Amino acid sequence: MDFSYITDNQKRFIDELTEFLRIPSISTLPEYKESVQQAAEWTASRLQHAGIEHVKVMETNGHPIVYGDWLHAEGAPTVLFYGHYDVQPAEPLDLWNSQPFEPVIENERIYARGATDMKANVLLPVIACETWLKDANTLPVNVKFLFEGEEEIGSPSLAGFMEENKELLRADAAISADSGRMEEDQPASMVSLRGLAGVQIDVRSAGGDLHSGLYGGAVPNSAQALARILDSLKHEDGTVAVEGFYDDVMERSDEEKETINATFSSDETFQQKAGVDRVYGEPGYTPGEQTLIRPTLDINGLWGGYQGIGVKTVIPAESHAKVTCRLVPNQDPEHVIDLIRRHVERHTPAEVDALVFPLEGKAYPYMLPEDHPGLKAVEEAVQHVEEKSPHQLRIGGSIPVAGLLQQLLDVHTVQLGYSVFDEGMHAPNEFYRLSQFEKGQKVYTRLLQELAEYLE
Known part of the structure; x- marks a missing residue:
């Protein structure tokens, strides 16, 4: 032909x-x-x-x-x-x-x-x-x-x-x-x-926003509670703290890692492209391995309370966050979502309610x-x-x-x-x-x- x-x-x-x-x-x-x-x-x-x-x-x-x-x-x-x-x-x-x-x-x-x-x-x-x-x-x-x-x-x-x-x-x-x-x-x-799994976390602390001068110090704050939940998702070294998150991860061969690192950007070039001062993430893996063959968990957005110009002294009744994970072979999106849901249940402060909803767009x-x-x-x-x-x-x-x-x-x-x-x-x-x-x-x-x- x-x-x-x-x-x-x-x-x-x-x-x-x-x-x-x-x-x-x-x-x-x-x-x-x-x-x-x-x-x-x-x-x-x-x-x-x-x-x-x-x-x-x-x-x-x-x-x-x-x-x-x-x-x-x-x-x-x-x-x-x-x-x-x-x-x-x-x-x-x-x-x-x-x-x-x-x-x-x-x-x-x-x-x-x-x-x-x-x-x-x-x-x-x-x-x-x-x-x-x-x-x-x-x-x-x-x-x-x-x-x-x-x-x-x-x-x-x-x-x-x-x-x-x-x-x-x-x-x-x-x-x-x-x-x-x-x-x-x-x-x-x-x-x-890599695959994809995502959730939205909704935290409620009261029936409506409250005046901080009348109620501050005596009632829970949804934004502060959400911050504590989100902070619990990862360890200080960058690894994911959700129990069972890494259990099904398939470890790649040394040969494959060598191939990745031979063609991936240097740390300095990678930092320049990303506009960051240093690389940060799961210890023991290069940026090439971290971004191509390792699973991740990232906060993609969060909102709650007053976000306009100036000051509005309220205690927000609702706060929200979107969290997504990139997955690697043997990880199942539905299972990862369930692990996150259970983690949030364990780490939600007693004074607030938190709900976890799966986001559309799962990928194996x-x-x-x-x-x-x-x-x-x-x-x-x-x-x-x-x-x-x-x-x-x-x-x-x-x-x-x-x-x-x-x-x-x-x-x-x-x-x-x-x-x-x-x-x-x-x-x-x-x-x-x-x-x-x-x-x-x-x-x-x-x-x-x-x-x-x-x-x-």
């Missing part, structure tokens, strides 16, 4: 990407619900145009999921392609150099919200399938597509959808385009992702086996097009679908995207390199052939 079809149609593909990026498919804000629906319908139409069959926009408890398949490669393996068509809010708007949903192309880069995360990457497997079907009138593997509209809010509907549609989604392997690389010229595939940690044939297929496809072997990346963030596919469908996910991590993901002036766009199309086209061989 040559790439002439891709070269000849590149202008059309860029025009389609531009059209896709104009849709403000912001999943987190209710006022954009119709736009998210529009993006789902656009995605479905694009799959049909590529020659994919049985395309449908399927309802969930939240935003819809787009499904399609092509299943005529008799005796060949079945591959499930994953992506998401929703995007983050564009604020702060005053920091953009152009309108976030009016794409601008400058210096071979397309600027728009969702460009690198991940509308351009969504199109890569679609264009690859179109290329095969136009040139050869067939595909070397059977394919299924799962494009969701809630990844940016933690994929709350995805698990339920998978449970209800296990047979529809059944596959031999999954490929996620929601991925990228550290440097433009160094290909990479993510092989390890994920690690791809080193000998997975899909990883070898990716390596061969990348080598064929880019003439370089991809690095194996461990990422400290979370992509819920990888853990869900393993937990619910017993399917491993190979990550291959063409975003570069300097492209302003979630930030103003987000962009995507058009050179990566065309390169990714070619690699995915070759990947279909390699998957037919290695997944046999």
Whole structure:
């Protein structure tokens, strides 16, 4: 399979990407619900145009999921392609150099919200399938597509959808385009992702705010009680103090740690990037290990009482905090939430009440086996097009679908995207390199052939 079809149609593909990026498919804000629906319908139409069959926009408890398949490669393996068509809010708007949903192309880069995360990457497997079907009138593997509209809010509907549609989604392997690389010229595939679990802690100390001159010194204070609870979550050395938190953590090999530390930034560079004076965290582990393969617990926000200008002498009746944990293989989000709930119960001062609520957006940690044939297929496809072997990346963030596919469908996910991590993901002036766009199309086209061989 040559790439002439891709070269000849590149202008059309860029025009389609531009059209896709104009849709403000912001999943987190209710006022954009119709736009998210529009993006789902656009995605479905694009799959049909590529020659994919049985395309449908399927309802969930939240935003819809787009499904399609092509299943005529008799005796060949079945591959499930994953992506998401929703995007983050564009604020702060005053920091953009152009309108976030009016794409601008400058210096071979397309600027728009969702460009690198991940509308351009969504199109890569679609264009690859179109290329095969136009040139050869067939595909070397059977394919299924799962494009969701809630990844940016933690994929709350995805698990339920998978449970209800296990047979529809059944596959031999999954490929996620929601991925990228550290440097433009160094290909990479993510092989390890941390999971995610979060809670909100609500503390109440009275029926309403009280005047500190009338009641101060004689009644409990919700903010002070919350501070004591939060302080109890970690030891002074940075380790998590929640009983049982580390019990299921899988210790990584010395070889893997050496690989991480050989490619991770020096402590000084890491400090400069983070804007901190010193590194701090779990003793016995380097910053690379702490941020990629160790679990964490962080307070993400807290509020209570008066926060306006000047002084308001009240004793706040309610105070709140959001706490999230990054998880590593063998840790279960539900179990970690239960451990935190029990910890808060033990450490809540007797004079107040505290409730712990799980936050949406749980994700299982994920690690791809080193000998997975899909990883070898990716390596061969990348080598064929880019003439370089991809690095194996461990990422400290979370992509819920990888853990869900393993937990619910017993399917491993190979990550291959063409975003570069300097492209302003979630930030103003987000962009995507058009050179990566065309390169990714070619690699995915070759990947279909390699998957037919290695997944046999």
